[in-house]
Each structure stands twice: as structure tokens, then as C-alpha cells.
Amino acid sequence: MKKIISANKKTDPFILTIFGASGDLAQIKLFPALYELAAQKRLPSEFYVCGFSRTKMSQKEFRATFKKAVKDHSKIKVDGKILDALAKHVHYYAGQYKDIDAFRDYHNYIHEMTGKKPKDLPHLAYLSVPPSVFRDVAKNIAETRESKNEDIRIILEKPFGDDEYSAEELFHFVSKYFKEDQFYLLDHYLGKHSVRSILNLRHDNKILSQMMRGTEVANIQITAVEDYGVKERAGYFDQVGIVKDMVQSHLLQILAMVTMQIPVDMDGENLQRAKHGILSAIECPCDVKNLVLGQYKSYRSESEVDKKSKTPTFAAMRLFINREDWYDVPIYIRTGKKLHEKHTYVVVELKKFPFQKKEDEPNRVIIELQPKERINLTLINRQEDVQRTQDITTTQSIACDVDGCMPEHALLLLDVLRKEKMHFLSFPEIIAAWEVVDQVSELMQREKVKVGKYADGSEGPKDQNKLTALDGFRWYDVHGNE
């Protein structure tokens, strides 16, 4: 049965090394996450957080950077006393990722810092470094430790390679040094409470499990739109585009959660196996009629973007699942930058009764993932005497709003500390998702799929409506501020 993990339980002593500690991910997400864990009293009395980066910095300077990042980026009010106490556990080591001697020296440094041999403490290694140096860091950790026999947990965050081939190569490479169960492959969407709720709602409610079956569903729509552009990540984004950046992991993971068979026992292995089953059954569009791309008008004037760039910042596609239960149920996904709002939501449109009229609205289950976290059911109620049909939407919050709720990176770190794999990806899932994305990329190149311009702040290219129209449906737009 589902494992209940007791809330507020402290974890065992550990050491966390953040490789790439001076980068954005560490500053914006990881340091505030550590603060959340400290504020929620989830951390043990003995733990060490050590930043490892190329930048030369003293311990004092790094602690000051750590505190500033927590104050600047925490979503909760920061208590100076808790922050000061946390900062005492924070250390820094400046070293080059390629330099094996630096890693040897680092392990002596851990010994001095903890008074213990490194192997005597669980070691979390968060690789918050550019993909180009993943390998150096993994190899150097492994070659300076008994990597497969010690309790070393490697946390890797997307992007996992650039296509199926490079992801496979990466996994083969790191598997030489570590066992598969030492990896925590992280997609931060799986740390969001609302995304976790998709599984829990389906697992625990017969009303939903009965409705959200291929035989009952007319179509599924997954939307993840953002009201900001590529910001300071323009150089990276221009190389990869929206399909690799957003669809490959975040959107396909949501799709899998909405359509997979829910295991009774939701442990990591069962969930990963079920998600892999769906991801490997996705039929790629393979035809231009199933793909719409766009680019926001001001994109080419962003710094670091090629002035002739054809990189899409918007993509919508029509997919199918090659499984008996989902056969012929179209799944539309769309995502884009610099649109009218920040909103991520799933619409599951149910089939109508055969006797219902074309103009009757269907029932819908809508799960809003962010910024509002809500579930909405749309129903209709006919009132003959006054000759009207009442459209009813019942809405309930699914937000985690009690003491102890934490943001995504804090929850995911806690999962790693507990060796809990429910909310992490497996290698096969990542490869299956790349297979879909590689076919889309190939289609884009082979057919030179048009990348239409759309106005900044708009709802994206109008052509997206052609996708749903292929099956006689329309996008059901939900607005986050309603």
C-alpha cells in the first residue's frame, strides 16, 4: 500500500555537495530550499552543505552569498536566527571540475571538516553544473571514492543530453561509475505539490479513475504557457528551443501522469515502470498537420539570440497513444514563452452521450497546476421550464496550504535524503521521451516546419486551433486569474 512518510521527521546526518554552487540554480532554488528544510525543522543536528565551484571565494564570502540568495529568493519570510544557524553548516571549496587532484583534496577537506571519513556519511552530490561538465564531475567523484560501494547519491537535473543518442551515451558513461539506484534524475515539475496531486487524485478517487479512462475521454489538452521570455538563458535556449526545453520532460511527464495506469503501490519502481509504459507508447506527430510552431516577435532582439534565429518559442502538437485503451483519443499539448499569462493546466474532456447535441458542452475535468492549484469539474444542468442549460463549474483548491508544505526543490531534496524515488525519473523514461522529441525535431527539419511570429503577450499563433479542429474539438482556455 501507499507509503505514509511521517511529516516533520528529521533526516539522518548527511553531507551535501553542490557542484556549481555559484550558478543560478543553486542561488535561486537550492539555497532557499535548504532554508525551507531548516525552517521546517527537517534537518538533523549534524549535516554539512558544501559548495564546490570554480570561482575563488572564501568561506566567509560564500556564507554571505548563501544568506543573500536565501533572502532574495525565498518564498517565505526569512527568520535571521534560523538563517544564521543554517549558515554555520555551509562550507565552500574552490576547484576545477576536470582536476582529479582537486577532488582528492576535496575529500581530505571533508575529512577535516566532519572529523569522519567521507564514506561514513551519506553523500549527496548535486550536479548543478552545465551538461558539458557532468561527466568530469561524476568521473572525478567516482575515481576518488569507492563509488559503487559507498552511500553516494548523485542528483542530476534536466537536460539529460540533447537527444536520445547523447542521453544514452551519458547514461552509459555514468553507469560505469555508479549503480543505477544511486541516481536521482530530477525534473522539478515532479516536486510540485499540484503535479503530485494528479497521481494522488487518480489513485484515491474512484470518481476520477472511472472518468479518466481512454474509453470515456474525448481528448486531453495540456497547456503550459509563460508570460516571460527567455531572460538570461537566451544563449542556451536558442540552441535547444521550446520542444527540448519544455516538452521533452515537463509536458511529457504530465501527459504520462494523466494517462498511465496508476499502480496500487505507488513506489518509485512501480511508478517509473508505469510512466515508461505510456511514454514509450506515444505516437509522434510525424506529419506537419500535427505540429504548430511559433516565435515571439521580440525574440530575435534578445541578447545572445541569433538575429536570424528560427528557434521556436512556442509549440503545439497532436499526439496519440498506441494502446488499446487510449486508441484514437487525441492529446494536444502546447507551451510557449512571452504569452498572455503564466499558467499550467490539464483539461480532460469527456465523451458526450450519443443522444446529446453537438452544441451541448461536454463535461470536463480540469486540473490547474500553477499558479493557482485547483481542480474544476464542469457539468451541465438543463432547466426545461425556463428553457436554459446551466453550465456549472465546481472548483476546489488542491494547494498544499498547511504547515509543513514546501516548494519543489525542498521536497525533492527531502526525497533524496530519504532515498525516496517516487518523484524522480528513470533512465528508460528519459530515453522514451527523447524518442518522441527526436522524431518531432526530425519532422521540423525534414519538412522545414514554419515558425510563425506571434505578438508578445498574445495567446500564441492562431494556427494552434487547426490542431484541435482536425478532430472537431477546440482548445478549452482556462485563465489563471479567473
Ligand code: BG6
Ligand atoms: C525549466 C525550463 O525547466 O522550466 C524553463 O528550462 C521554464 O524554460 C521553466 O521557464 C518553467 O518552470 P516553472 O516551474 O516556472 O513552471
